[in-house]
Structures are given as structure tokens and as C-alpha cells.
Amino acid sequence: MIRQYFHNSGFDGKVYLLDPGGHIQFSNDPTAEEAQIGKRYSEIQFPNKMIPFELTYTGINYLEGWSLQGVMDEEIVLKEVRKSRSFVVWLACINFVLPSIIIAAMSRTIHVRLVRILKHMKKVKTQNFQTIPPEDARDEIGQLTMEFNRMTETIHNLIHEVYLADIQKKDLELKQQQAQLHALHSQINPHFLFNTLESVRMRSLIKGERETAKIVHNMAKMFRKSISWNQNDVTVKEELELIESFLQIQKYRFGEKLQYTIEADPAVLMYRIPKMVILPFVENASIHGIESSPGVGIIQLFVSMENDQLHIRLKDNGIGMSHAKLEELLSYLDQNTDMGEHVGMKNAYSRLKLCYKNHFTFDIQTWEGEGTHIQIKLPLDPSAMPGD
Structure with a gap:
């Protein structure tokens, strides 16, 4: 049975079962079995490239001292390795x-x-x-x-x-400084000042001093307002008082040729608006509209409140403008330039844009030889008020 096990072994090497004396008793090599049985295992010569192994049995009474010896060709092992x-x-x-x-x-x-x-x-x-x-x-x-x-x-x-x-604020401050530098030129026309002073001088020689004092007082008031820029905004009432002083001087100059009316809703008098934004348009109506008109000139100013807006309407029956002249004026107001005939209107319009941005409306209607109507609408919302 043992011999049969050895003969049927599928091991690729040679296996030997040795007795306690080291003699070969069984082997799986059929060609050399008869010659090797009984020989000492140590006497057998194997090639150099053989891998030996040994197993000694212990703990089994009938196999005590017996061992299992074997060798395997190294090439066989490497061949299997090469396959993988x-x-x-x-x-x-x-x-x-x-x-x-x-x-x-x-x-x-x-x-x-x-x-x-x-x-x-x-x-x-x-x-x-x-x-x-x-x-x-x-x-x-x-x-x-x-x-x-x-x-x-x-x-x-x-x-x-x-x-x-902050840039807009700086721009507003710069515009206000520029307006201050041009205040005398933009708000009070030098030709008008010359004529007024000459009128004061001539009338003071002919008449008493009461009327002259009144005109001088109005002029002083206007000078103070025009050169003082400590505050950027004033009440509607203060602006109308300044306009009243200006028109008093103009009436002194033109006499009965000039008639004017100022009507304001008491509810709007304490609202604050940018300083001197109405006066330049009144000045323009007086100097360029009434002065060149052959008949009696009429200037009408209405200030009211409608739909949470401050409505300012200025009407005159002066010489008016042609359509081409009106287009030229509107284009000049929108340009970023300080030069021009209507520099006072330009300053006022620029400051309105800086203060209210797109929250205000400005409209001019004119008829050549018949007069000009100007309408300005400013928001009364406190969040849109200048200075807030």
C-alpha cells in the first residue's frame, strides 16, 4: 500500500522514505527503485540544481525515527514560476x-x-x-x-x-466750489450790475433815499446769498425771498415795463432744496426774455405740491427761442462744460442732477416771439432730499 502511494504520487521530484538508520525503504522513482532500496540516502549523488526537503516523523510510535526525504529539480520550480x-x-x-x-x-x-x-x-x-x-x-x-x-x-x-x-460726493463738492468761483458771473450778470448801479446813482440824485435804500438792501441781500456757500441747501421760502429781492431790483431797473407775480403753496415753504437753483432761470427770463421784449414783460412763478413732488413753474412773455436755439440750449445743459452764455442755468441744472440724479424732471417749452415756460419737478421724499 505504501509502495502504491509512492508510485501514484504526482510530485514532480523524487521522494524517499528512510528508516531510522537512514536507509531507503520506499521511493517514487520507478527506474531506480530496485537499485536504491536498502541503500543509505546519504550515499546517493544528486545534481547541483536540486532543491532538497526533509520531514521527520515524531509523535507516531510506529514511525518514530523515520523520515521523508526528497529533492526537486530547480528548473521545474522556475518553469512554474515562469508560467505565472x-x-x-x-x-x-x-x-x-x-x-x-x-x-x-x-x-x-x-x-x-x-x-x-x-x-x-x-x-x-x-x-x-x-x-x-x-x-x-x-x-x-x-x-x-x-x-x-x-x-x-x-x-x-x-x-x-x-x-x-464717495466719488459722487467729491464731484458734488467740486461742482459747488466751481459754482462758488463763478457765483458772481453765473447769478448776477455784470452788465445787469453795471446798469443797476448806474440806475441807483442817477435815481439817488433825483429822488429821496428811501427807494434807493430799499434797492441797495436787496442788492446786499443777494450779494450775501450768492457769495455765501456755508450751506448747500435752503428752504423754499428762503429761495423765494432771494428771487423777490432780485425781481425788486429788476423792477427798479425796468420800471413799469416789468410785472411779476410769485405764488407759493404754504405747505411747501419749509421744504429744503439746493441753494440758488430757481434764481438763474428767473434771471434768464428777465435778462434774455423781458429786456429784449418791446412790450410789458410779465414773469410768473408758481410753486406747489402735487403727487409728493415739488412743482416749480416759471412763465414769461418775452421773446422766446426758436426750436434750433432750444435744442442748442438743452444740449449745452447736458454737456460737461462750464463755458457758455447761460452759465448760471448750467450750474443750477448740474447741481440738480448731482443732488437728485434721475429723480427730478426738467422741461422747457418756448415759442419764438411769445415767451418761455420752464417746469421743474423735485421729489419731496425725505430720502431723496439733498443733504440727507
């Missing part, structure tokens, strides 16, 4: 290449998204507040993108609300 080499290579390639491709793809995705964020950050330095297109990623880079967009929009809004508002 291609499998090992393919397995190694799969285990190396596939994870490398996955890692490279993930790294590229992260790199592209980070570079995109970096480009938009560089744009912010040049005040190009362009947001990154939104993405569905919810990882750390996706959250970073969302926070960057939120930060960009916040900075953009702050610049528009704070920085641009």
Missing part, C-alpha cells in the same frame, strides 16, 4: 496603471478648478469682479468657489455703494 510571470506582470500593470490613471484624472480636475479660481482672483486685482460659473461639486473646491463668488459680489456692491458714492 505574465499573469504577475499583467496584475502588476493593472494594480499600477489603473490607480495612476485615476489619480492623474483626479489631480487634473483639482488642478483645473484651482487654476480657474486663481485666474478670477487675479482679475479682482484689476477690479474685474467676474464670478466663476457655478458648478454642482460639493467638495472643498466647490465650497471655495461659492465663497469666492459671494466675496466678489460683496466687494463689487461695496465699491458701487461706498466708493462710487
